[in-house]
Amino acid sequence: MEEYFLGIDVGGTNVKVGLVKADGALVSRQKFSTGELRAGGQFVEKFTRMIGSLLQQNPAVKKVGIGIPGTLSHKRRTTIDLPNLTELNGVKLHKILTQTFDGVDFFLENDAKAAALGEYHFSGQLLPDDLLFITLGTGVGGAAIIKGKLLMGGRGNGMEIGHIMTGNGRLLEDNIGKKGIVEMATAMLATYPGHSVLSNAPALNAEDVEDAARRNDPLATQVFARVGTILGEGLVSTIRLLDINTIVVGGGVSKVFEHVRPSLIEVLHRFLPPYYTDSLDIRLAVLGNNAGMVGAASLCLEGSR
Amino acid sequence: MEEYFLGIDVGGTNVKVGLVKADGALVSRQKFSTGELRAGGQFVEKFTRMIGSLLQQNPAVKKVGIGIPGTLSHKRRTTIDLPNLTELNGVKLHKILTQTFDGVDFFLENDAKAAALGEYHFSGQLLPDDLLFITLGTGVGGAAIIKGKLLMGGRGNGMEIGHIMTGNGRLLEDNIGKKGIVEMATAMLATYPGHSVLSNAPALNAEDVEDAARRNDPLATQVFARVGTILGEGLVSTIRLLDINTIVVGGGVSKVFEHVRPSLIEVLHRFLPPYYTDSLDIRLAVLGNNAGMVGAASLCLEGSR
The missing domain is CATH 3.30.420.40 (ATPase, nucleotide binding domain)
Structure with missing residues (x-):
């Protein structure tokens, strides 16, 4: 079975999700309003449910990369300071996701670092x-x-x-x-x-x-x-x-x-x-508007950190 | 037999040499005039001879660290650009020393990096x-x-x-x-x-x-x-x-x-x-005036790069 990754680009306006092949090809994408996910003050819960339904739609996905607009703990387990999405400040996001979704690996990284990694691995330019x-x-x-x-x-x-x-x-x-x-x-x-x-x-x-x-x-x-x-x-x-x-x-x-x-x-x-x-x-x-999603997906290539 | 290092701090005015124990203690030091070593346009030859006589005086020394005031090749084999000691520009110094002194290991590094390493390993401050x-x-x-x-x-x-x-x-x-x-x-x-x-x-x-x-x-x-x-x-x-x-x-x-x-x-x-x-x-x-020599000696602790 071919390997697929989910690349999730968490932004202040939208959360963009790409289904990405292990060679970096973007197969499909979806967009969620960050404002809607924040509404009611339950961002983490709604974000987790969103991932749950994406994993259900894509049962081939066993690895999920997430680009975070802010700082993370050294081991990339806790999201520390997100100026435009403060609900994630100090959240043990990796633990929450790993415990909720058995058998799926999650990779968290700062969004600019993820985009750089995506460009390096998946842009097609040498x-x-x-x-x-x-x-x-x-x-x-x-x-x-x-x-x-x-x-x-x-x-x-x-x-x-x-x-x-x-x-x-x-x-x-x-x-x-x-x-x-x-x-x-x-x-x-x-x-x-x-x-x-x-x-x-x-x-x-x-x-x-x-x-x-x-x-x-x-x-x-x-x-x-x-x-x-x-x-x-x-x-x-x-x-x-x-x-x-x-x-x-x-x-x-x-x-x-x-x-x-x-x-x-x-x-x-x-x-x-x-x-x-x-x-x-x-x-x-060269990845342009897809840099966030494809970069997040590239986090699933282990050994890049 | 206790292990001793030579730490050589190559400067524009003096070449300072310290005999340093493997725990960082500076046992003795000597100073050579860089000008005299440069006189006659044979710096590399005279520098090599100087090291030869130091090794003869200190037969327990099997590792020599050298701090270089300038840039080096990626593998620290060739000295590239030394604004104040141009005789060393583009010199395969590591090869020359290794071939001249059988059984002695040489470690070359930029002088500021060597001093930092010395402070880290040998300054006594935690x-x-x-x-x-x-x-x-x-x-x-x-x-x-x-x-x-x-x-x-x-x-x-x-x-x-x-x-x-x-x-x-x-x-x-x-x-x-x-x-x-x-x-x-x-x-x-x-x-x-x-x-x-x-x-x-x-x-x-x-x-x-x-x-x-x-x-x-x-x-x-x-x-x-x-x-x-x-x-x-x-x-x-x-x-x-x-x-x-x-x-x-x-x-x-x-x-x-x-x-x-x-x-x-x-x-x-x-x-x-x-x-x-x-x-x-x-x-x-805290290493002060000895930072160059002690830092150069600390290069002999392998695995620091």
Whole structure:
């Protein structure tokens, strides 16, 4: 019997579930509203019941990977701190699931780490065994794979790249998370002399700025050039600490990466010697919207941590 | 027969050699002028002969650890890039020594990593199995130990903490290496309204500023408060990436650390949540001037990498 995994991507808006073959092929997917699962204050119970019905629908599944938007205990048994899903703070989720579903193995991991692992194992693009993964969305997440295994850090929650220092004295995510991008665009608009499609926008959001950059709006492209500079500053530190120079970029920004890349590369060359830049390889993640589910499923490949 | 190691600390000014017992006790030490070893352009040959005569003097030694001020190949066989000792650039040093000295094992490592390992194994202070080590001197070096082993990074030369970004857009070492400290003091002196013993100094060097701070000179203590802020910014990034919150500080700055610590701790608390700061442990290295030799000797304890 062919092996199937469930990959569950727990997000603040949706819980996405993918049925994934052991070679990484996404067979089918379902989406559940996180809000509905939270309603009534019984998230853990409803989430567990949801998994129960999924396992019933898919009796071939004996391994379930779950991507968690937050921190976990060192052994990946307890979910510790989930800023946008506090019902899971301090929950012994692994124990609950294992005791409820006999004969099924559960694998919990931080969502950015899971996405990195999915890209490494299941994206179909040939990647080296050492890579940095960075995902830009509402926040900025990251992971490192060294010799084919996730770098966990001392207590298991390393690679919080969104919270490292950049050259303007602010943390990476405060600069180039979605809120930071809106701030940047708003500040530039205040003094922008030319025409921008954003000039008339009543209330900007990050997607507007992205859309405008995709249509080569001059102001919006400047915003993403600045994103490249700041991202570059964060990567200078990360590369110096981890000596990895394959960088895989995922998340929303990939759609406008042509505007990010030149300034990013300029900063890396400005601050790093040839030892790092000679073999620099910056590329986009290819799993896109499925990265969360496929990444979670990849946790079922044991020995990756 | 009791086991003895040689620990060789290769520096730009001196090559220091310690005879070290397997429990870390430094039995005796010798110093050789790096300049003399370099004279005539035959550093590798003279260095090898020096080791030969040391081995002859100490026939009980079958393991030699060598701390290298620069980068090494992934397998620690070839010395790659030593800015202050270019004769060793691209030298297959491990092969040369192993072939010359039959029956002796050689262990090469970056000097900051060796010093961290020495502090971990041989300092006598009880340290956890996960720690960050940072040494402030002419440059700024660093290392991380995770589960009792050095973090090497993807290609083996990670933890170049001196070259990560700080909040003023400059790299850590440019700010708080010896040159940076002189720059800082000079800039402050230009506008300093009060009295400082440094006001009359003809040409400042970092030791003058340190001496003045040790005597609580108000301007010099401000310099080291600023050092604490900048060091803190670098550590914010490092802690977020590696999730380690025991920090061991070595090098010259330890003598004035009372002036560094308050601003360092203030910055860590400003940027890091309680998960990191609740169990924060910042302490000084205790091996002092012997850190290089004892650290190099600790490389002979196998299984530390």
